[in-house]
Amino acid sequence: MSLWQSIADNLRAEIARGLWPPGTKLPAEAELAARFGVNRHTLRHATKVLADEGLLYSRRGAGVFVAASPVDYPLGDRVRFHRNIELAGKVPGRVLDAVMTRPSDAAEASALGLSTGDKVHVAEGVSMVDFRPVALFRTVFPADWLPGLPTALRERKSVTAALAACGIDDYRRISTRVSARIADATQAVKLQIDPGEPLLRTEAISESQGRPVEHGLTWWAAERVTLTLPHDAS
Amino acid sequence: MSLWQSIADNLRAEIARGLWPPGTKLPAEAELAARFGVNRHTLRHATKVLADEGLLYSRRGAGVFVAASPVDYPLGDRVRFHRNIELAGKVPGRVLDAVMTRPSDAAEASALGLSTGDKVHVAEGVSMVDFRPVALFRTVFPADWLPGLPTALRERKSVTAALAACGIDDYRRISTRVSARIADATQAVKLQIDPGEPLLRTEAISESQGRPVEHGLTWWAAERVTLTLPHDAS
Numbered sequence: 001m002s003l004w005q006s007i008a009d010n011l012r013a014e015i016a017r018g019l020w021p022p023g024t025k026l027p028a029e030a031e032l033a034a035r036f037g038v039n040r041h042t043l044r045h046a047t048k049v050l051a052d053e054g055l056l057y058s059r060r061g062a063g064v065f066v067a068a069s070p071v072d073y074p075l076g077d078r079v080r081f082h083r084n085i086e087l088a089g090k091v092p093g094r095v096l097d098a099v100m101t102r103p104s105d106a107a108e109a110s111a112l113g114l115s116t117g118d119k120v121h122v123a124e125g126v127s128m129v130d131f132r133p134v135a136l137f138r139t140v141f142p143a144d145w146l147p148g149l150p151t152a153l154r155e156r157k158s159v160t161a162a163l164a165a166c167g168i169d170d171y172r173r174i175s176t177r178v179s180a181r182i183a184d185a186t187q188a189v190k191l192q193i194d195p196g197e198p199l200l201r202t203e204a205i206s207e208s209q210g211r212p213v214e215h216g217l218t219w220w221a222a223e224r225v226t227l228t229l230p231h232d233a234s
Numbered sequence: 235m236s237l238w239q240s241i242a243d244n245l246r247a248e249i250a251r252g253l254w255p256p257g258t259k260l261p262a263e264a265e266l267a268a269r270f271g272v273n274r275h276t277l278r279h280a281t282k283v284l285a286d287e288g289l290l291y292s293r294r295g296a297g298v299f300v301a302a303s304p305v306d307y308p309l310g311d312r313v314r315f316h317r318n319i320e321l322a323g324k325v326p327g328r329v330l331d332a333v334m335t336r337p338s339d340a341a342e343a344s345a346l347g348l349s350t351g352d353k354v355h356v357a358e359g360v361s362m363v364d365f366r367p368v369a370l371f372r373t374v375f376p377a378d379w380l381p382g383l384p385t386a387l388r389e390r391k392s393v394t395a396a397l398a399a400c401g402i403d404d405y406r407r408i409s410t411r412v413s414a415r416i417a418d419a420t421q422a423v424k425l426q427i428d429p430g431e432p433l434l435r436t437e438a439i440s441e442s443q444g445r446p447v448e449h450g451l452t453w454w455a456a457e458r459v460t461l462t463l464p465h466d467a468s
Contacts (some may be wrong), residue, residue, distance in 0.1 A: 001351055005339040009350065012340060052372070052451060053341055054413060054435075070413070077465055105239040106246060107287055116243065117235055138286070176463040179288060179304070180414035180432035180456035198414035198432050201288075217286060222414035229410040229463060231311055 007036050007046035015055055015066055022068035026056070057223075068223060071129055076230040077172045079204070082158040085129050093128030094157060099150045101143050108140050111205055111215035119143035123153050126190055127218075133191045134224045139216040146213075163213070171208040178202050178227060181219065191221045198222040238279035241270050245280065249289055249300055256302035260290070291457075302457060305363055310464040311406045313438070316392040319363050327362030328391060333384045335377050342374050345439055345449035353377035357387050360424055361452075367425045368458045373450040380447075397447070405442035412436050412461060415453065425455045432456040 001009075014020055026032065026047070033043040047064055050056045058064045071088050085092035101121050109116040120140045127135040139159065141149055152162035163171060181199045188195040200220040205212055220227070235243075248254055260266065260281070267277040281298055284290045292298045305322050319326035335355050343350040354374045361369040373393065375383055386396035397405060415433045422429040434454040439446055454461070 001337045001339070005337065009340045049339065049341075072411075075463055103235045103239065105235070105283065106243045173463075173465050175465065177306075178412055178434065178461040178463070180434045180454075182416070182430070182432050196416070196430065198416050200412065200414045200434075220414075227412040229309055229407075229412070231407050231409065 003036075003038055004042050004045035004049070007038065007043065008049045010036070011046065011050060012053075012055060015050075020066045022066050024066045025062075026064045026066070028063070070222070070224050070226040071134070072228050073220075073225050074228050074230065075173075075176055075178075075202075078170075079173055079176075079206075080158070080160050081127055082160065088129075090129050091131065092158075093131060094125055095128065095133075096123060096125040096153065098122070098124045099153050101150060104140070108215060112140065112142050112212045114142060121146065121149050121153075123159075129224065132224070133221070135218050135220045136187060136190055137216060137218045139214055141214055142212070145211075159214070163208075168208045168213060171206045171213050173204055174207050174212075175205040176202060177204075180222070183219075183221075187219060191219075193221050193223070200225065200227060202227070237270075237272055238276050238283070241272065241277065241280035242283045244270070245284060246287075246289060249284075254300045256300050258300045259296075260298045260300070262297070304456070304458050304460040305368070306462050307454075307459050308462050308464065309407075309410055309436075312404075313407055313410075313440075314392070314394050315361055316394065322363075324363050325365065326392075327365060328359055329362065329367075330357060330359040330387065332356070332358045333387050335384060338374070342449060346374065346376050346446045348376060355380065355383050355387075357393075363458065366458070367455070369452050369454045370421060370424055371450060371452045373448055375448055376446070379445075393448070397442075402442045402447060405440045405447050407438055408441050408446075409439040410436060411438075414456070417453075417455075421453060425453075427455050427457070434459065434461060436461070 029040050029043055033040050047056055055067055056064050057067050073084055082092040101119055103117045104114055104120040106116045108120055109118060121143050122140050124138045126133045127137060146166045148166050149162060152165040156162045156165060179201045181201050183193055183195055183197045183199050185195045200222050202218045204216045206214045263274050263277055267274050281290055289301055290298050291301050305324060307318055316326040335353055337351045338348055338354040340350045342354055343352060355377050356374050358372045360367045361371060380400045382400050383396060386399040390396040390399060413435045415435050417427055417429055417431045417433050419429050434456050436452045438450045440448045
C-alpha cells in the first residue's frame with residue numbers, strides 16, 4: 001500500500017470511531033503532514049480520497065472539515081417521507097409554509113393530466129429530520145378530485161395521512177427525476193445552510209387509481225440526505 | 235389564471251418552440267416586464283417558477299439564462315452508459331485518463347468484498363455525450379479476478395465491452411447512492427463548466443456471478459444530465 005492510502009485509511013478509521021465528529025475542522029495540512037511524517041503533497045492525496053468519498057469537505061479559505069453522515073433516503077415505488085425517516089431511526093417532521101388553491105399553469109396541468117387552468121392545491125414547506133430542516137418541497141394536487149385536502153394537510157402531519165383522509169389509501173411513484181442545484185439565498189435561509197451549497201432536486205409524479213394524484217418538487221440539502229435507489233438484489 | 239402564470243406559460247412555450255435557445259440570456263427584467271405590461275415583481279414571480287422547473291437559471295450579476303435541456307439518464311438494474319446515451323439519440327464517448335493497478339484501500343476493499351491491500355484496477359476518465367464532457371468517473375475492479383481488464387479497457391470503447399472481453403457477459407447494479415456536490419477547479423476544467431456549478435455524484439456497486447465486480451464513483455455535470463429512476467408502472 002502506498003503512503004497516502006494508509007494515511008487515508010487511518011483518518012477514515014478515526015472519523016468512524018468518532019475522534020473527529022461531524023463539523024470538526026481538520027488540523028492544518030502542515031500539522032497533519034508532520035504527524036504522519038509525510039510531505040504535504042502525500043497528505044493532500046489522502047484527504048482528496050476522503051473528500052471524494054464524501055467524508056471530508058473543504059471550504060475555500062477556511063480549511064477542511066469532517067462531513068456529517070447524511071440520512072439515507074430510499075426512492076422506491078412507494079416513497080413515504082415519514083416512514084423513510086422513521087426507518088432510518090430518526091424523527092420526521094414537517095412545517096407547512098403555505099397551502100393554497102389556484103388555477104394550474106401549463107407545466108402543473110401537464111404533470112397531473114389536467115387542462116391548464118384547472119384548479120390545483122399547492123402545499124409548500126420544509127421537511128425536517130430530528131428537528132433540523134433537510135428539504136424544501138412544493139407539491140401540487142388536483143383540486144377537483146380532492147376538495148378536502150387543504151384542511152387535511154393542515155390537520156395531519158404527513159401527506160400520506162392527509163391523502164388517506166381524502167380516500168386515497170394507496171399511491172405510487174410513476175416518475176422520479178433527480179438533478180442538482182446550488183442553494184440560492186432564500187433556500188439557504190430556510191434550510192439553514194450557506195448559499196452556494198449543493199442541493200439535490202427531485203421531481204416526482206405519483207398516481208392512485210390510475211391517475212396522477214401528486215406532482216412534487218423537492219430540494220434536499222445534499223449534506224444531510226443521500227438518495228438511495230431500489231435494486232431487486234439489495 | 236394569475237398574471238405571473240400566464241407570463242410563465244408564455245415564456246415556457248417560447249422556450250419550447252426554440253425562440254430562446256439554450257444559453258441565451260433573457261432580456262433585462264425591465265424590458266420583459268414592459269413587454270408583458272406588468273411590474274417587475276410579477277415578472278420575477280414568473281421567472282422564478284421557470285427557474286424552479288429548471289428551464290431558466292441565474293448567474294449572480296450576469297442575468298437570467300435559458301438552460302440547456304439535460305440528457306435523461308436512466309438508473310436501473312442494468313445501467314450501461316453507451317446504451318443509455320444511444321437510446322437518448324446521442325453519441326456516447328469516453329476519454330480514459332488513467333488505468334492503473336494498485337493495492338486497494340479500506341473503502342475500496344469493503345465495497346468490492348476484498349481485504350484491504352488486495353489489488354484493484356482503477357480506471358479514471360471522462361464520459362462524453364455528443365463530444366462534450368458530461369461526467370467524470372473513477373471505477374475500481376478486483377484485479378485478481380480480471381487480469382486482462384486494463385488492456386481491454388484501453389482497447390474497447392466501453393466498460394461493458396471490456397468486461398465482456400474478460401468473460402463477464404452480464405453484470406447488474408446492487409447499490410446506487412445519489413448525492414450532490416459543488417465542482418472544484420479541477421473538476422470544472424475537465425467538465426468544461428464553471429467552478430461552483432452543481433454536480434450529481436453517484437456511487438454504484440455492480441455484481442456478476444454473485445460477487446462485486448465494479449465499484450464506481452461518477453460526478454455528473456447537473457446542467458447536462460438528469461438521472462431518472464425506474465418505476466414498474468413507467
